[in-house]
Each structure stands twice: as C-alpha cells, then as structure tokens.
Amino acid sequence: MWSVKDVYYISGSTGILAANYGQALICQFPGITFNEKTFPFINSVAQAKETMQKILEYAGGRRPLVFTSLVDPQIRDIFDSTEVEFIDIFEHRLTYLENILECKALRIAGSSRQTDAVVLKERVEAIHFCLEHDDGLKTHQYNQADVIILGVSRSGKTPVSVYLATQTGLKAANFPLTSEYLQTYILPNNILGNRMKMIGLTTSPQFLSNIREKRYPGSKYSSLATCREEIKQAEQIYQRYKIPWLLSTGQSIEEVATQIIQKLNLATIKRFA
Amino acid sequence: MWSVKDVYYISGSTGILAANYGQALICQFPGITFNEKTFPFINSVAQAKETMQKILEYAGGRRPLVFTSLVDPQIRDIFDSTEVEFIDIFEHRLTYLENILECKALRIAGSSRQTDAVVLKERVEAIHFCLEHDDGLKTHQYNQADVIILGVSRSGKTPVSVYLATQTGLKAANFPLTSEYLQTYILPNNILGNRMKMIGLTTSPQFLSNIREKRYPGSKYSSLATCREEIKQAEQIYQRYKIPWLLSTGQSIEEVATQIIQKLNLATIKRFA
Numbered sequence: 186m187w188s189v190k191d192v193y194y195i196s197g198s199t200g201i202l203a204a205n206y207g208q209a210l211i212c213q214f215p216g217i218t219f220n221e222k223t224f225p226f227i228n229s230v231a232q233a234k235e236t237m238q239k240i241l242e243y244a245g246g247r248r249p250l251v252f253t254s255l256v257d258p259q260i261r262d263i264f265d266s267t268e269v270e271f272i273d274i275f276e277h278r279l280t281y282l283e284n285i286l287e288c289k290a291l292r293i294a295g296s297s298r299q300t301d302a303v304v305l306k307e308r309v310e311a312i313h314f315c316l317e318h319d320d321g322l323k324t325h326q327y328n329q330a331d332v333i334i335l336g337v338s339r340s341g342k343t344p345v346s347v348y349l350a351t352q353t354g355l356k357a358a359n360f361p362l363t364s365e366y367l368q369t370y371i372l373p374n375n376i377l378g379n380r381m382k383m384i385g386l387t388t389s390p391q392f393l394s395n396i397r398e399k400r401y402p403g404s405k406y407s408s409l410a411t412c413r414e415e416i417k418q419a420e421q422i423y424q425r426y427k428i429p430w431l432l433s434t435g436q437s438i439e440e441v442a443t444q445i446i447q448k449l450n451l452a453t454i455k456r457f458a
Numbered sequence: 459m460w461s462v463k464d465v466y467y468i469s470g471s472t473g474i475l476a477a478n479y480g481q482a483l484i485c486q487f488p489g490i491t492f493n494e495k496t497f498p499f500i501n502s503v504a505q506a507k508e509t510m511q512k513i514l515e516y517a518g519g520r521r522p523l524v525f526t527s528l529v530d531p532q533i534r535d536i537f538d539s540t541e542v543e544f545i546d547i548f549e550h551r552l553t554y555l556e557n558i559l560e561c562k563a564l565r566i567a568g569s570s571r572q573t574d575a576v577v578l579k580e581r582v583e584a585i586h587f588c589l590e591h592d593d594g595l596k597t598h599q600y601n602q603a604d605v606i607i608l609g610v611s612r613s614g615k616t617p618v619s620v621y622l623a624t625q626t627g628l629k630a631a632n633f634p635l636t637s638e639y640l641q642t643y644i645l646p647n648n649i650l651g652n653r654m655k656m657i658g659l660t661t662s663p664q665f666l667s668n669i670r671e672k673r674y675p676g677s678k679y680s681s682l683a684t685c686r687e688e689i690k691q692a693e694q695i696y697q698r699y700k701i702p703w704l705l706s707t708g709q710s711i712e713e714v715a716t717q718i719i720q721k722l723n724l725a726t727i728k729r730f731a
Contacts, residue, residue: 187559199716201625202482205475209527210551213563225716250558256486270558272551278483285523285543286460290486305710312617316592344585344624351617351624351711352474437578438624443472443498 191249192221193240195233195264197294200225203254206274211250219250227255228294233263241268256292308354315350318358319343327358327379332449334359335423336386337367337415338406339396341433341441345386348438353446353453367418370425377426384445385423385430390416392434464522465494466513468506468537470567473498476527479547484523492523500528501567506536514541529565581627588623591631592616600631600652605722607632608696609659610640610688611679612669614706614714618659621711626719626726640691643698650699657718658696658703663689665707 192211194203200223211219224236233255240249251269255261256279265271279290317323318330320343327333332355336342342359349357366372390413397407405411423430429448433441446453465484467476473496484492497509506528513522524542528534529552538544552563590596591603593616600606605628609615615632622630633656639645663686670680678684696703702721706714719726 187561190559199710199712201712201716202478206479206547209475210548210555213529213552213565214555214559214561215564216561217559225720248558250555254482272554274479274547275483276549278545279486281545282483282487282523285521286463286487286490288460288487288489291488292486308711309614309617312620316589316616316620319589341582343589344582347585347589347620348624351621437472438581439472439474443474447498 187217189218189220191240191244191247192219193249193251194221194223195227195236195251195253195255196223196225197228197255197257197260198225200254203252203274206254207250207252207272227260228257230259230263233260237263237266244268256290256294258292304354308351311350311354311356312347314356315346315358318356319346321360324358324360324373324376327376327382329356330358330379330382331355331451332357332445333376333379333383334386334445335362335383335419335428335430337362337393337419339393339400340386340388340419341438342386344438345433345441345445348442349445353442353451355446355451355453362415362419362422366422367415370418370422372422372426380426380428382449383426383428384449385419385428386433386441387416387420387423387430388432389434460490462491462493464513464517464520465492466522466524467494467496468500468509468524468526468528469496469498470501470528470530470533471498473527476525476547479527480523480525480545500533501530503532503536506533510536510539517541529563529567531565577627581624584623584627584629585620587629588619588631591629592619594633597631597633597646597649600649600655602629603631603652603655604628604724605630605718606649606652606656607659607718608635608656608692608701608703609661610635610666610692612666612673613659613661613692614711615659617711618706618714618718621715622718626715626724628719628724628726635688635692635695639695640688643691643695645695645699653699653701655722656699656701657722658692658701659706659714660689660693660696660703661705662707 192207194200194207196203204223227233227236248270251264252272252274253261253264254274261273283290334342334346338361346357346359349355390409393412394407394409401407431444465480467473467480469476477496500506500509521543524537525545525547526534526537527547534546556563607615607619611634619630619632622628663682666685667680667682674680704717
C-alpha cells in the first residue's frame with residue numbers, strides 16, 4: 186500500500202469537475218494521504234506540455250495520478266503517458282454519446298451551460314436575494330422566495346440557503362426561530378401565507394450545543410439544556426403548522442440542500458459544473 | 459439525430475457529481491434538448507428497483523440515458539440494463555485505483571470528505587464570514603480574510619465571494635469602489651494593510667450597464683457613460699496600488715473564482731463533491 190500519492194486535476198476550464206470526480210474516488214481510500222493540485226485553463230498543446238513537464242519534474246520517478254477532463258484529443262494525449270497513472274474522466278464517453286445521439290460533439294472546453302447568460306443572471310439574482318433575506322430580513326418579500334428555511338440559531342439555515350442560491354439558483358430565504366416564536370409556538374402572521382414554501386431544520390442538542398459553545402463558551406445560550414428545549418419547541422412548531430422538516434446533524438451542506446429539493450419537489454435551474 | 463432525450467442521474471448520495479458529470483458531456487450536444495432528473499440517496503436494492511421501474515415506465519420504449527455514481531456493485535447492476543443507455547461514471551476506475559494504490563476501496567456512498575467535521579466547520583465559518591463582510595462591512599476584521607475582492611457596484615463581487623466561501627472554504631470579503639474612492643483614486647488607509655490579499659474585478663462598460671439597467675432603468679447610475687468612467691477609475695486604482703485584477707465579462711462565477719485562486723495562489727480546503 187502507498188502512504189502518499191500526488192494527484193493532479195487537469196482541465197481546459199476550471200477543473201472543478203475533474204477534482205470532484207477524482208476526490209469521489211480517492212476518498213474511498215482513507216488510509217492514503219493524497220497531495221492534490223489543479224491545473225485549470227489548459228487550452229493549448231504548449232500549455233499542456235509545460236504542465237506535464239512540471240508534473241514529471243516534481244514526481245521524481247514516482248507515478249502520480251493524473252485526472253483530466255480535457256475534451257480536445259490533442260491536448261489530452263499529452264498527459265496520456267506511461268510515466269503517470271492517467272485517468273481521462275470522460276474516456277470514450279463522448280464518442281459513445283455521439284453514436285447514441287447520432288450527432289457530433291462540440292469538443293470545446295467549458296461549453297457547459299454555466300456561462301449561459303440567463304442562467305448566470307438567475308443565479309446572481311438568487312445570491313443577492315439570499316443575502317438580502319438572510320436571518321429573517323425582509324419577510325414582506327417572501328412571495329418572491331422559492332424556499333424559506335426555518336430553524337433555531339446556528340441550526341445551519343444560512344449555509345444551506347447560500348448553497349441553494351449559489352449552486353441551484355433557488356431564491357432561498359431563511360427565518361430564525363427566536364425565543365418570541367419558540368415560547369409561544371406561534372409564527373408571525375405575515376409569513377404564513379408562504380407556509381407551503383417552508384422547510385424546518387433541526388439538529389441534535391449535543392451538536393447544536395457544540396457549535397454554540399465555540400461562539401459563546403459557557404453561556405446559557407449554548408448550554409445543552411437550552412439547546413434541547415429550543416429544538417423541542419422548534420419541532421413542535423413544525424408539527425403545528427405542518428411544515429416538513431429534516432435533521433441536519435452529521436450531514437454535509439449538499440446533503441441537506443438535496444433533501445430540501447426532494448421534500449419540497451423544487452424545480453432547480455441547471456446545476457453548474 | 460435525436461431532438462429530445464431523457465437523462466437520469468442516480469446516486470447513493472446527493473447525485474451532484476453524477477449530474478455535473480453528465481451535464482459536462484451532454485452540453486457538448488447543444489442541438490438536443492435533454493430532460494434531466496436526479497434520483498439521490500439510492501442506497502438499497504429495493505430503492506434501486508423501484509427507481510428503475512419508474513424510469514422504464516416513463517420511457518415508454520425510448521431509451522433514456524442513465525448516469526450513475528453508485529459504488530455498491532449490487533445496487534449499480536440494477537441500472538445496467540439493455541433498456542437504457544447505461545453510463546457508470548466511475549466504471550472500472552475503483553478497481554483500477556485499488557490495483558495502483560495496493561489497497562481496498564471502501565465502496566461506501568457519500569464517503570467523500572465533505573462531511574468531515576473540520577471541513578464542514580471551516581466552510582460554515584467561511585460562509586458566515588462572507589455574509590458579515592459583504593459590500594465593505596467590518597473592514598477592521600480584514601486581517602481574518604483570505605481574500606478581499608474589490609470592484610464597482612454590480613461588477614460581480616458578491617456572487618464570487620459567496621461562491622469562494624461555499625465551495626472552497628475561503629474567507630472572502632468584498633469592498634465596493636464607490637464614488638468617494640473612484641473620484642480621488644485613493645483607498646482608505648485601514649484596508650491597505652491587507653493589500654496583498656486584494657483582487658480587483660472589472661467588466662466591460664456595456665455588460666455593467668445592462669446589469670445596472672435591470673435594477674435602475676434609465677438612471678445616470680446605469681448609463682454607459684457612468685459605467686465606462688467608473689471602470690476606468692477602478693482600473694487606475696488597481697494599477698496605482700498594484701492590485702491584480704481580472705475581467706469577469708462573459709465568464710461564469712466558477713471561472714472568475716478559479717482565476718482568483720490562481721492569481722493569488724490561494725490554498726483552499728478540499729473542494730466538495
């Protein structure tokens with residue numbers, strides 16, 4: 186078994202997909218340390234040769250893993266060397282799709298729809314909307330929201346909202362369940378018209394307490410008793426108003442966001458490579 | 459040539475990677491309309507069979523594209539049918555890596571490091587930092603920033619900052635070049651100590667004017683003359699203070715973010731699948 190491996194991600198565009206792809210594989214080998222580096226925007230044979238030379242110089246005889254997402258065969262082939270473990274993440278797939286779809290592929294780097302002006306505009310608007318409607322701001326504009334995330338302080342509302350806006354173009358607002366609502370089990374009237382867009386977050390008291398402790402150590406706010414009480418109250422509010430909710434403990438931002446999309450059956454604009 | 463194709467992304471986790479992978483391929487065929495749907499969290503043979511049945515019922519004899527990122531062979535095999543165009547995005551790659559790395563793969567869905575508590579914490583902190591330091595807020599805390607993005611109003615500072623925080627865990631602040639700075643060509647003293655973390659955004663006057671027009675149609679603020687003047691002044695500020703800068707026109711949020719990482723040689727925490 187190897188204890189350390191160098192890993193490179195080479196792309197004609199940002200390299201984000203190649204890196205995500207490679208990471209999904211190498212994370213299946215937790216015993217090995219991987220040194221990762223991305224070389225984005227490799228769009229000429231000259232750049233490719235220069236990059237390959239750097240990789241080989243640094244390798245010093247060891248064989249690094251090289252993941253590429255290059256769609257130009259001339260540039261791709263420069264990395265397809267016996268001196269590295271070469272992995273073309275698309276391999277023969279474009280040719281395969283050309284046959285299935287009976288149509289020639291463009292083979293142009295970065296031609297994914299991420300730069301499409303309409304998508305870009307929607308996404309930028311969603312991000313601005315999210316920031317302007319963070320933490321209970323501008324509730325009178327909730328009609329414009331695609332989703333409204335409820336939860337107690339530090340239950341993960343903001344990160345999930347920001348993720349949804351940035352990566353799916355959804356206009357995500359979030360509303361904090363502060364003591365005035367928790368103690369009365371009543372949500373303000375002016376947001377209830379948009380109840381169908383709401384989703385509640387909940388978490389384990391221990392997890393919440395740990396997070397709050399980092400901000401306000403030793404406080405009543407971060408005590409396990411307070412966290413337990415607030416979470417119980419929040420869940421009762423969700424039940425009372427028939428708001429679907431989910432547990433975020435131990436989940437990544439992506440996992441929570443994906444479940445929200447599923448539960449509310451939200452139509453997202455294209456995801457972005 | 460097909461004019462319409464149904465495309466499914468099947469995953470044991472969020473399905474984000476499978477969708478991004480599939481989209482990177484199908485976007486190379488702009489003449490075809492693709493109807494896409496993700497089935498996330500498919501973690502049992504029973505769920506897989508149910509999902510496959512839905513896909514086949516809906517297909518009505520047409521052969522849809524099915525991209526999977528399933529690492530459990532039993533679940534994966536349910537989709538490997540002649541009734542669909544089956545594409546396992548990892549195919550034999552895990553076995554290949556097992557041989558190279560001389561180590562058995564976990565083959566557990568969603569085991570990517572995205573749920574790692576430290577990474578999650580850093581990322582959540584970066585998102586909160588970003589929101590608290592948007593648009594020139596709390597400049598006295600710029601010492602804690604990893605990167606400070608400068609630009610005129612609507613040049614794309616906020617979306618890029620939010621993206622960097624969400625997807626790379628970088629603490630990104632952004633500072634607006636408003637008229638007081640533009641007209642004097644002087645940046646405030648209290649932010650200059652962090653000049654080495656700064657990057658400037660610029661854009662074409664036409665592009666900026668179009669964006670501003672949507673918010674304030676017919677205003678002096680959104681006129682081509684104002685946009686041209688502000689951009690010229692901003693670029694002169696970048697030159698004066700030797701702040702690196704880049705043109706965002708026609709680029710996706712990811713492309714601008716990747717260039718910022720490159721130009722400032724920033725070390726990001728792991729990217730997230």
